[in-house]
Amino acid sequence: MTKQRAFQRAVLGWYRERGRDLPWRRTRDPYAVLVSEFMLQQTQVGTVLPHYKDWLRRFPNFAALARASEAEVLHAWQGLGYYNRARNLHATAKIVATRHCEHFPRSIDQLQQLPGVGKYTAHAIATFAFDQPVAIIEANTSRLLSRLLDLRIPIDSTAGRNALWNSASALTPKKAPAAYNSALLDLGALVCLPRQPKCGICPVKRFCRAKNPKSLPIKRPRPGTKQLVEKHAFVVEHDKVLLEKSPARWRGMWILPPVKLDGFKPSSLPHPIYTAVFPFTNHRVALKVFRQRLRQIDNGKCWFPFRKLDSIPIPSPHRRAIDALLGLNVSSVHAQR
DNA sequence: AATGCGGGGGC
DNA sequence: GCCCCAGCATT
Numbered sequence: 312m313t314k315q316r317a318f319q320r321a322v323l324g325w326y327r328e329r330g331r332d333l334p335w336r337r338t339r340d341p342y343a344v345l346v347s348e349f350m351l352q353q354t355q356v357g358t359v360l361p362h363y364k365d366w367l368r369r370f371p372n373f374a375a376l377a378r379a380s381e382a383e384v385l386h387a388w389q390g391l392g393y394y395n396r397a398r399n400l401h402a403t404a405k406i407v408a409t410r411h412c413e414h415f416p417r418s419i420d421q422l423q424q425l426p427g428v429g430k431y432t433a434h435a436i437a438t439f440a441f442d443q444p445v446a447i448i449e450a451n452t453s454r455l456l457s458r459l460l461d462l463r464i465p466i467d468s469t470a471g472r473n474a475l476w477n478s479a480s481a482l483t484p485k486k487a488p489a490a491y492n493s494a495l496l497d498l499g500a501l502v503c504l505p506r507q508p509k510c511g512i513c514p515v516k517r518f519c520r521a522k523n524p525k526s527l528p529i530k531r532p533r534p535g536t537k538q539l540v541e542k543h544a545f546v547v548e549h550d551k552v553l554l555e556k557s558p559a560r561w562r563g564m565w566i567l568p569p570v571k572l573d574g575f576k577p578s579s580l581p582h583p584i585y586t587a588v589f590p591f592t593n594h595r596v597a598l599k600v601f602r603q604r605l606r607q608i609d610n611g612k613c614w615f616p617f618r619k620l621d622s623i624p625i626p627s628p629h630r631r632a633i634d635a636l637l638g639l640n641v642s643s644v645h646a647q648r
Numbered sequence: 649a650a651t652g653c654g655g656g657g658g659c
Numbered sequence: 660g661c662c663c664c665a666g667c668a669t670t
Contacts, residue, residue, distance in 0.1 A: 353653090353655085353656095354655075354656075355656075355657065355658095357656095357657075358655085358656060358657070390655085390656085391655075391656085392653085392654085392655030392656065393653055393654085393655065394653085394654095394655095395652095395653060396653090468649090469649080506659090531649095534650090534651085539654090560653090560654065561654080589654085589655085590654095590655090590656095591653080591654050591655055591656085592651095592652080592653070592654075592655085593651095594652095594654065596654070626654080626655090627655070627656085628654085628655095
């Protein structure tokens with residue numbers, strides 16, 4: 312038996328015993344697989360799980376998703392972040408429902424034409440939905456392979472990525488590729504951990520070339536975190552709050568209206584009634600909210616009764632701010648100034 | 649090659 | 660505070 316065969320056998324044997332039972336592995340419906348892959352882009356399994364079932368119940372197939380409005384789609388995506396994924400998934404559903412007449416493309420080239428579908432996602436759908444013998448390179452499998460091969464170049468460089476894709480392709484079996492790829496993912500997620508790899512229980516330890524697994528994978532240095540401050544207005548009237556439909560960043564979502572407080576001297580600057588810090592990737596945003604009186608309702612602003620707030624898309628930091636501010640009664644908010 | 653995406657969880 | 664996560668699109 313070749314070494315490669317022995318490796319595949321060890322991986323599959325371990326998977327039968329210890330692999331994860333995940334809902335998107337109980338189906339080969341391309342739509343269900345696609346939804347899972349979009350949700351899992353840059354997002355951990357544990358975060359995705361609760362949203363996955365809800366999404367499939369609300370949008371059970373391409374046609375249902377294609378029919379939905381953008382607001383419905385963004386609302387259902389709340390809590391997952393990176394909302395471009397939701398917009399891309401929506402756009403993909405429309406393309407499949409119309410241009411492809413509900414016939415989901417099978418070739419990797421065609422898959423990769425769909426918005427939000429890059430190399431990883433195209434290969435993942437090909438293998439998990441259609442059981443094609445192709446490799447998948449993402450966070451788990453790159454870590455596992457970089458250790459297995461003792462790859463000492465950054466995995467997020469062009470050379471590193473190419474090395475990983477090439478090696479992974481050469482290792483992928485023609486038989487049971489979907490199970491094999493699931494197995495590699497689970498080995499990365501459960502055994503070949505980032506900080507504390509469990510080499511003691513690793514079923515492929517005898518194939519691993521890493522002298523110092525903890526030091527791998529190597530990644531390029533990250534840019535320093537950028538500090539930002541953003542100011543928004545809290546305008547309430549009776550049982551309504553004023554929100555603005557964000558034209559730019561949170562496109563299509565409702566946020567507390569941005570305010571400029573340029574006209575104030577530092578000594579007389581208003582005091583925020585709510586402050587929170589929310590970090591993301593390599594940024595750190597200080598969100599400050601100021602109580603304001605209504606001046607005028609210009610384009611894109613709308614009053615929302617408190618009870619309606621649960622049914623519209625609001626980004627998490629703003630929702631937390633609104634929840635916190637509405638949790639206080641008006642007089643106590645006022646008293647904080 | 650380098651960013652932006654402006655999330656979320658774990659330690 | 661930092662690192663990590665079933666990445667993709669844009670420049």
